Amino acid sequence: MNVLVVNAGSSSLKYQFFDTTTGNVVAKGNCERIGLDGKITHKQLLSGKTYTAELAMPNHAVATRIVVDALTNPEYGCVKSMDEIEAVGHRVVHGGPYFFESVLVTPEVIEKLELCRDLAPLHTGPHLMGIAGCTEVMPNVPQVLVFDTAFHQTMPAEAYYYPIPYEMYEKYKIRRYGAHGTSHRYVAGEMIKLLGKPAEETKIITCHLGNGSSISAVKGGKVIDTSMGLTPLDGVIMGTRCGAIDPAIVTFIMEKEGFTPAQMSDFMNKKCGFLGVSGISSDCRDIENAIGEGNERAALALNILNYQIKKFIGSYTAAMGGLDAIVFTAGIGENTSLVRAGALEGLGFMGIEIDKELNNSVRGKLTKLSTDNSKVQVWLIPTNEELVIASDTEAIVKALNK
Ligand code: AMP
Secondary structure (H helix, E strand, O other), X not given: OEEEEEEEOOOOEEEEEEEOXXXXXXXXXXXXXXXXXXXXXXXXXXXXXXXXXXXXXOOHHHHHHHHHHHHOOOOOOOOOOHHHOOEEEEEEOOOOOOOOOOEEOOHHHHHHHHOOOOOOHHHHHHHHHHHHHXXXXXXXXXXXXXXOOHHHHHOOHHHHOOOOOHHHHHHHOOOOOOOOHHHHHHHHHHHHHHHOOOHHHOEEEEEEEOOOEEEEEEXXXXXXXXXXXXXXXXXXXXXXXXXXXXXXXXXXXXXXXXXXXHHHHHHHHHOOHHHHHHOOOOOHHHHHHHHHOOOHHHHHHHHHHHHHHHHHHHHHHHHHOOOOEEEEXXXXXXXXXXXXXXXXXXXXXXXXXXXXXXXXXXXXXXXXXXXXXXXXXXXXXXXXXXXXXXXHHHHHHHHHOO
């Protein structure tokens, strides 16, 4: 099936066009500066032909039209006409308490997604615009929503409730939802295959470490806990996000610095993390380079991350009553050996042993990092969220046609 996978942001629309029979991406690209001047960057992957243009993109519908034109272009496109686009799959950041799995877009689904606006104000509006844009341009093409929160919906109540008055949950739906669920689901699924035993018997910790990072405990193929919370601000230190901090720090800084709630939110999301601690950069590559030059604050930033991952591994092993495998994925998990080695250092007592030389040399490709003596397997598994979105979309749309 030909599936267009869409990731709509406030001023961008990223896309990948999949042929699900081969699992290959045949074209991909990005529309940027929607609502401003507009620019498309498109690549046909079979021929390597590219197309870049600055075009007026007042809204997501116009951007979608431009994407469809690129996909159907005889020179750099990949299909003859729009009729060959069989389905659209959308990445959706927050499904609130309403969505446990991927769903077909219907008016009722849109109504429920509207209720998620408060939970992910920066993302839900743009997603809705992306869906509306596709509906306008391709009214007869079925659309599917794949939620970043859905895989985490299996958490037990004690893992997702916060110790605040119950009315706050009832009134505002405040609870742990988690994030990066599509990535955790993909790598956990691959890890279960690699373990070669029934999914129900597996205990896996998945570490999605990128500009945003989250760690999940996946027992029997289902998430029982995850480090991100109501929003993607919770959990470990990130590029610019603070992760979990003493909640009293929030009001303390607001009072001392005279910050409004919006300024405090901006501070915690954009000024903290690697950037805030190191004073250098939010990017792990810059942090690594600075460590190489002897910068102590850069080393501190990375050590905080390593230490926090180690603590999550310990607590999630206890929560699952054991551990079969640890997976590292996303930008840092796939590329930064210092983090993988640092996080696992000293965990020999848990039966975790990695091949240090191999760990130092490998980047971005499926690799078993643990030694044959290690009781717990450690793997680098490159994530592929778009493939999950394309597969879910295909499954839902095929079921419609039965
Ligand atoms: P992500 O959010 O998954 O794209 O990850 C971005 C993070 O991965 C940044 O902190 C990057 O510095 C880090 N990273 C380290 N090495 C690489 C690499 N070779 N390619 C991409 N990201 C990398």
